Amino acid sequence: xxxxxxxxxxxxxxxxxxxxxxxxxxxxxxxxxxxxxxxxxxxxxxxxxxxxxxxxxxxxxxxxxxxxxxxxxxxxxxxxxxxxxxxxxxxxxxxxxxxxxxxxxxxxxxxxxxxxxxxxxxxxxxxxxxxxxxxxxxxxxxxxxxxxxxxxx
Amino acid sequence: xxxxxxxxxxxxxxxxxxxxxxxxxxxxxxxxxxxxxxxxxxxxxxxxxxxxxxxxxxxxxxxxxxxxxxxxxxxxxxxxxxxxxxxxxxxxxxxxxxxxxxxxxxxxxxxxxxxxxxxxxxxxxxxxxxxxxxxxxxxxxxxxxxxxxxxxx
DNA sequence: TATTGTTATACTCTATAACTATA
DNA sequence: TATAGTTATAGAGTATAACAATA
Numbered sequence: 001x002x003x004x005x006x007x008x009x010x011x012x013x014x015x016x017x018x019x020x021x022x023x024x025x026x027x028x029x030x031x032x033x034x035x036x037x038x039x040x041x042x043x044x045x046x047x048x049x050x051x052x053x054x055x056x057x058x059x060x061x062x063x064x065x066x067x068x069x070x071x072x073x074x075x076x077x078x079x080x081x082x083x084x085x086x087x088x089x090x091x092x093x094x095x096x097x098x099x100x101x102x103x104x105x106x107x108x109x110x111x112x113x114x115x116x117x118x119x120x121x122x123x124x125x126x127x128x129x130x131x132x133x134x135x136x137x138x139x140x141x142x143x144x145x146x147x148x149x150x151x152x153x
Numbered sequence: 154x155x156x157x158x159x160x161x162x163x164x165x166x167x168x169x170x171x172x173x174x175x176x177x178x179x180x181x182x183x184x185x186x187x188x189x190x191x192x193x194x195x196x197x198x199x200x201x202x203x204x205x206x207x208x209x210x211x212x213x214x215x216x217x218x219x220x221x222x223x224x225x226x227x228x229x230x231x232x233x234x235x236x237x238x239x240x241x242x243x244x245x246x247x248x249x250x251x252x253x254x255x256x257x258x259x260x261x262x263x264x265x266x267x268x269x270x271x272x273x274x275x276x277x278x279x280x281x282x283x284x285x286x287x288x289x290x291x292x293x294x295x296x297x298x299x300x301x302x303x304x305x306x
Numbered sequence: 307t308a309t310t311g312t313t314a315t316a317c318t319c320t321a322t323a324a325c326t327a328t329a
Numbered sequence: 330t331a332t333a334g335t336t337a338t339a340g341a342g343t344a345t346a347a348c349a350a351t352a
Contacts (some may be wrong), residue, residue, distance in 0.1 A: 112160030
């Protein structure tokens with residue numbers, strides 16, 4: 001009888017390298033914005049609110065690919081930090097409208113600058129054409145699998 | 154006075170696309186191996202032991218980029234599942250030697266097959282040359298930043 | 307009855323540090 | 330004392346589901 005073939009090498013998987021690089025980028029970024037008192041999930045939350053002006057928690061949950069329970073907890077934390085405020089929805093007594101406080105609005109460009117710097121520092125080892133190619137490949141995969149959620153972790 | 158420029162778009166960051174695709178790959182994989190009763194961290198743990206035959210927890214912690222406390226908890230869970238066994242290190246009364254049980258050894262190729270299938274399903278939207286290029290770009294970044302830890306989350 | 311948002315519970319991973327036993 | 334491993338604690342994320350108020 002033939003012996004069991006050895007399992008494939010971890011390093012053969014594109015998913016392995018993707019995760020290794022992605023985790024390193026995210027962890028570096030998380031460490032940097034920690035100095036601003038926010039987590040990556042909170043940054044995505046603030047960034048989404050910045051674009052939308054005001055947003056119902058349920059819509060935000062959908063955009064961030066999180067449950068409404070998770071959004072509720074995030075909103076609690078960001079309210080305590082005075083970066084986000086809740087207002088009742090005048091058209092629906094059950095609903096809310098989330099928006100940035102002035103402090104929250106002021107913080108977003110600061111965090112965006114950190115994100116820019118982090119991205120540049122990490123990918124400057126690639127030539128511009130290589131960076132473009134990497135982006136195109138990743139977007140092609142995202143499109144093929146209909147990935148739309150803003151990644152949080 | 155000039156108005157504050159709008160913060161850069163999230164989608165401009167390579168790190169954003171990297172995280173989106175990487176999270177999707179990992180979450181799909183996590184869901185699949187859940188059926189085998191293990192998490193991604195446990196899979197990496199089992200895979201490392203499979204290569205090494207037997208390994209001290211401290212070495213495993215270093216390879217996986219986890220603390221010894223985290224390794225200890227993982228080893229607890231995998232022992233309960235009868236996939237890993239602890240043995241005293243005869244040369245050092247403080248140390249241990251971790252190894253796979255027969256059940257653990259039998260499970261690794263099964264998980265490796267799932268990993269293969271997951272990787273293939275996710276990246277088959279790319280042409281072979283594109284897959285090679287993506288891998289080369291990711292390894293180039295990993296090399297430049299001296300990333301060596303097997304990513305776990 | 308269905309929906310919005312809150313809350314409770316539980317599990318995984320992470321980080322720090324106190325602790326035990328051995329070297 | 331230093332090191333190997335365990336344990337406790339705490340925080341962040343994820344998921345499910347029970348719950349209150351409103352539609």
